[in-house]
Amino acid sequence: xxxxxxxxxxxxxxxxxxxxxxVRAQQSPPAEVSWQSAGDxxxxxxxxxxxxGPCAQSEDAYGPVAAQTLVDDDHGxxxxxxxxxxxxxxxxxDYFHARGDSAPNTSSLWAWGREQGGPERVDVISLxxxxxxxxxxxxxxxxxxxxxxxxxDYITLPPALATAGSFTGCDISEADLNQRADDLxxxxxxxxxxxxxxxxxxxxDIALDGRRGTITDFYWDLxxxxxxxxxxxxxxxxxRIFADTDQWPAWSAVACAGVKRGDTQxxxxxxxxxxxxLQEAVRRANDALGEERVVFIDRFASYRDGQHELCGRGVxxxxxxxxxxxxxxxxxxxxxxPNEAGHAATAVQLVDRANTTxxxxxxxxxxxPTWDEIKxxxxxxxxxxxxxxxxxxxxxxxxxxQGYFELNRSLENGNTGLVAGVPSDAGxxxxxxxxxxxxxxxxxxxxxxxxxxxxYYGSTDLYDADWEQFGFFGPGRGGVTSISLEGPEVxxxxxxxxxxxTSCCPTGAAVLRLRPSxxxxxxxxxTEVPGD
Amino acid sequence: MVMRTPTTxxxxxxxxxxxxxxxxxxxxxxxxxxxxxxxxAASCSGDSQSDSPxxxxxxxxxxxxxxxxxxxxxxxxxxxxxxVPAPTGTDAQAWLNxxxxxxxxxxxxxxxxxxxxxxxxxxxxxxxxxxxxxxxVLAAAxxxxxxxxxxxxxNLQRSTGDTLSTCSDxxxxxxxxxxxxxxxxxxxxxxxxxxxxx
Numbered sequence: 001x002x003x004x005x006x007x008x009x010x011x012x013x014x015x016x017x018x019x020x021x022x023v024r025a026q027q028s029p030p031a032e033v034s035w036q037s038a039g040d041x042x043x044x045x046x047x048x049x050x051x052x053g054p055c056a057q058s059e060d061a062y063g064p065v066a067a068q069t070l071v072d073d074d075h076g077x078x079x080x081x082x083x084x085x086x087x088x089x090x091x092x093x094d095y096f097h098a099r100g101d102s103a104p105n106t107s108s109l110w111a112w113g114r115e116q117g118g119p120e121r122v123d124v125i126s127l128x129x130x131x132x133x134x135x136x137x138x139x140x141x142x143x144x145x146x147x148x149x150x151x152x153d154y155i156t157l158p159p160a161l162a163t164a165g166s167f168t169g170c171d172i173s174e175a176d177l178n179q180r181a182d183d184l185x186x187x188x189x190x191x192x193x194x195x196x197x198x199x200x201x202x203x204x205d206i207a208l209d210g211r212r213g214t215i216t217d218f219y220w221d222l223x224x225x226x227x228x229x230x231x232x233x234x235x236x237x238x239x240r241i242f243a244d245t246d247q248w249p250a251w252s253a254v255a256c257a258g259v260k261r262g263d264t265q266x267x268x269x270x271x272x273x274x275x276x277x278l279q280e281a282v283r284r285a286n287d288a289l290g291e292e293r294v295v296f297i298d299r300f301a302s303y304r305d306g307q308h309e310l311c312g313r314g315v316x317x318x319x320x321x322x323x324x325x326x327x328x329x330x331x332x333x334x335x336x337x338p339n340e341a342g343h344a345a346t347a348v349q350l351v352d353r354a355n356t357t358x359x360x361x362x363x364x365x366x367x368x369p370t371w372d373e374i375k376x377x378x379x380x381x382x383x384x385x386x387x388x389x390x391x392x393x394x395x396x397x398x399x400x401x402q403g404y405f406e407l408n409r410s411l412e413n414g415n416t417g418l419v420a421g422v423p424s425d426a427g428x429x430x431x432x433x434x435x436x437x438x439x440x441x442x443x444x445x446x447x448x449x450x451x452x453x454x455x456y457y458g459s460t461d462l463y464d465a466d467w468e469q470f471g472f473f474g475p476g477r478g479g480v481t482s483i484s485l486e487g488p489e490v491x492x493x494x495x496x497x498x499x500x501x502t503s504c505c506p507t508g509a510a511v512l513r514l515r516p517s518x519x520x521x522x523x524x525x526x527t528e529v530p531g532d
Numbered sequence: 533m534v535m536r537t538p539t540t541x542x543x544x545x546x547x548x549x550x551x552x553x554x555x556x557x558x559x560x561x562x563x564x565x566x567x568x569x570x571x572x573a574a575s576c577s578g579d580s581q582s583d584s585p586x587x588x589x590x591x592x593x594x595x596x597x598x599x600x601x602x603x604x605x606x607x608x609x610x611x612x613x614x615x616v617p618a619p620t621g622t623d624a625q626a627w628l629n630x631x632x633x634x635x636x637x638x639x640x641x642x643x644x645x646x647x648x649x650x651x652x653x654x655x656x657x658x659x660x661x662x663x664x665x666x667x668x669v670l671a672a673a674x675x676x677x678x679x680x681x682x683x684x685x686x687n688l689q690r691s692t693g694d695t696l697s698t699c700s701d702x703x704x705x706x707x708x709x710x711x712x713x714x715x716x717x718x719x720x721x722x723x724x725x726x727x728x729x730x
Contacts, residue, residue, distance in 0.1 A: 147666035147693060151657040154666075154696035250614040251680050251718060254711055258670070258690035311683075321674040321686060 030230075030358055031423060031488050034081035034119050037063025038095065038109055039127035041088035041137070042238060047319045047337025055087035060340050062236070063126045065347035066354065075355060083118040085109040091132045091197050092218050096209040099197070110209075110226065121227055124358065126234040126350060128299075130215060130278055133196055133206070134180035139172060139267070140241075140336045144259055144321075174266045179203075181274040184215040185281050215278070219285035223293045230359045233294045234350055235282050237275040239303035240268045241336050243312030256311035257320035257336075268309075275300040295357050297349050308342070317342030367428035368420030371409055373454035374430060380456060383436035383443060403438040407448065411480065419485045424516040426451045431490045431514070433480045434459070441503070444475040447483070447492060449516050460521040462494065465512060470528040472496040476506030489524060490514040496528070595647055602646055603717060606710035611718035616680045619726070624678035628728045634672035635685045636728055637663045639719045642692050646713045653699035666693055681726065684719050691715045 037043065045051045045058025052058065059065075064084055070077035087094070087109060095109045107115060113122070131137055148154050180202040191212055192204030205212040208221055222233050242256050242264035256264055275298070282296040303309055308317035322334040338346070375393045385405055388395050395405035408417035411433060418432040434446040448459040462475045476495030484491050496508035509529035515522050603610060619625075628636050641659045644652035663669060666689070673685035695712040698704035723729040 147670060147690075149665065151660035151666055151693070151696060152654075154693050155653050155657050155699040157697075249680070249683075251616050251684050251722075252687065253608045253614075254715055255687040255690060257683070258686045260690075260694075320682075321670065323671055323675050 030077060030123075032078050032080045033123040033358075034083075034228075035063075035067045035079045035124045035126075036083045036113050036118060036122045037061065037067065037086055037126055038113070038129075039063070039086040039236070040090050040129055040132050041086075041337060042128045042131060043086035043126070043236065044088050045086075045343060046088045047322070047334055047339050048343060049340070051334075056334075057084060057086060058343075059084075060343055061086060062338075062343040062346035062350055065343060066126065066350040067124075069347060069351050070354060075351065077354075081117065081119060081122075083113040083116040083122075085113045085116070086127070087112075089132060089137065090129075091206075092129045092215060093133075093196060093207040095129070095218070095222075097207055121231065123228050123231045124234065124354065125222060125227065125231070126236060126297075128236040128238065129218075130181070130184055130274060131238055133184060133215070134177065134202060134274065135172070135200065136177070136238075136270070136274065139177070144241075144257070144267075144336055174270055177270040178273045181270075181277045185277055185284070187214060214281070216281045216284040216288070219281060219294050220288055223285070223289055227293070231293070232354070232358050234297055234353065235278060235294060236297040236346060236350070237278050237299045238271055239299050239318065239338065239342070240271045240309050241318055242268055243307055243309040244268070247307055247313050248311040252311050264311075272300060292357070295353050297346065297353060299346050299349070302345055302349055303342070306345075308345070310336075315341060317345060368422060368430040369450050369452060369454045370420070370430070371418065374432065374450040375407065375409075375454075377450055377454040377456055379448070382434070382446065382448075382459065384438045385436070401439055403436065403440075405436040406434070408433040408435055408445075411482070412478075413481055415482045417483065419483055419490060422449065422485060422490055422516060423488045424449075424451070424457070425518065426457055426516075428452070429457055429516055431483065433483055433492075435478055442478040444477055445480040445494065447480075447490065447514060447521065449521060458516060458519050458521045460514060460523065462492070462512060462523070465523040465526040467496065467510075467526065470496070470508065470510065470526075471498055472508055472510065472528075473499050473501075475510075476508075477503065479506060481509075486513070488515065493529070599646065599713065599717065602710045602713040606714040608711070608714045611714055612721055614718060616684070616722060616725070619678040619681065624676055624681050625726050625728055627676055628681075628723070628726065632672040632676050632685075634664045634669045635676065635689070636723060638669050638673070638685070638689060638692065639716065639723055639729065642688075642712075642716060643720075645692075645695060646709060646716065649709075650699060650702055650705055653696060653705075657696055657699075660692070681722055684715070684722050688712075688715045688719045 041047075041056060043061060043063055044056050045061030046056040048058035048060045050058060050060075061084075063086060064082070067079050067082055069075065071079050090099075090109060098106055098108045098111070114120075148157075183203045184206075187203055187205040189204045192201065194201040194204045196202065196204070196206065205214060206218065208218055209225065211217075213221075219233060219235065223231065227233060242259065245256075245261045245265065248256055248261075255261065259267075279296050279298070282294045285294045286292050303317055306312075306317075307314040310316055310318055310320055317338055319335055319337055319339050321336075371393075376390055378387070378389045380387045383403065383405055385395060385398060385402070388397050388405075390396075390405075390407065393407035393409065398404055409432070410417045418430055420428065420430045422429040422431050429449045429451050431447055431449050434448050435442060436446065437443045444462060446459050446461045449457040451457045467474050474497055476497045479495030480492055481495070482491075482493045490513070492512045492514060494510060494512065495506040496510040497503065497506040498508050501507050511527045511529060512523050513525040515524050638660070641663065642656060644656050644659075660666075660669070664672070670686065670689045673689050674682060676682035676685055691712045695705070695708045698708045720729065
């Protein structure tokens, strides 16, 4: 981005973004989250004016901005651990392997994250990789910016070498570039001993953590070996650099940022191809994982939709040819990279997707006692029944006339009846819906909490809430229809009995939030469900 | 269709006769001789920063018609019809008179390519080398704090390199020249509008 336009661009871009893509505020943010912003120069902030260090990092890059936005702007996330490992010039293989040359840092990117205090497993990793793996960075830094050493070289070198592009390797064909992208997913040569960065061999598989594989395998490895059980990997695609020529201003009839129309179209198609292949790799990874753990952020589409590519009708989200602020020379890498406005736009996308895809409820394999541990637990007096030890979730000491007591592993409607991993002062708990009565008709459900080893922690009969504010008498009989973990709290949905209802047939519904603390279960909120 | 550059002597003779009117023929030939010597000296020394680039091969009328013909051959329309937004403030002018002066010199020097054609390749390249490397000139253009002007100058820089690279092939040169000329004329007009060149 040209310096004089920067302020205008940011102001306009912010305005556009607020209007175009409102960020969703979540009522129930996830509990403490660790966040790693990884990737290459399109993630480090290489194109941001004040990037720092050998990795060309900027806190204005989309990863750090998204994390901060989630914390600040009413999204309520608590991101307690942040690492920033994106580094210019890096490839997929550099994520797990230290670069042995004059690399910006001497560790692998993953190890660098650990050195920064990152945990063994991370909740969120955001990244862009692949551009350097197909040599696109070389095309950008050399083909688009590179020029002859002298003007005389243009007329004295042989014709085949004398074109501007041939000085720098710009003569790669579109088909070859696209093939390199294809080979990220389906490399024809497996178990190679090559290094893409130094050997420039693009049809081999990639060095991963302890094996070689495809970029799909890379995503799979990250999810399986580097993310927490609830973790998500956000893969950010690459934008098209140049707008379609029909958008160009009249004074750019011949070229945009010095690049001829034909070349810009060729590069644009290749960028789209790479973006599509990365999206396909994400789909393949999710298929292999059996769940949607990898989320694709379509940077290509967002730039395209607003015509924010160079010479487009929108505000530029990329630098053209950029200069060093120090000596005024051309900074090759900074050129043709997303600027502050571009990163801000991608951060909005990432925030939105993180809010909608990062799980509020851990899987049943999360910490907290299992069903097998609680089904034979000892419990205190409940539903007027004396203390007892359950057998397979039931109080088998009760006669038919005394009523019954039962832990519900699943509810009548098929929903789960328990959630694990509820944070508490006694460690992670498991909450389970209880059905009981003292003879006669069933009572409203209780929710009982167990700690490690299946030890009883506490319970609630759900009455201790301000039901009256909605004209309710209390929960309906046996009325819990779902239970889930929302951040640090358990959310229970239940039927609700209005004052005018007969006990058999409650006509209302409510959502309650439960939070364990000090052996008690506090109902922190109650909300009427409209229309029920 | 690309017009061929006329031979030097008749063109200079015609220009001199136009200016002389009723003056003495002897004085006229003296002036012509001085101009020719000056042009030759400037060309040999590669004085690319001269305000009088080597344009003595055609008359003003011929140059204009040649320029128009080349622009027409580009198929890109008349660059003088292109509406370029006026810059806000004077930052662009300040830059082009200082750190970006090499971009201005690019415009001044490269007119020889379309005035003289192929024969100007070597001297133009040499003149440009004395201004700076291609990257120096690109940096001067790219640093212009006015987006349209920056874009125009950057494109001219790249177009100049592309055109010079065809100098060993007359056919390729003729093919590349119209597009270069369109860029050049647009850049010249912009710099005139900014008051950077006359």
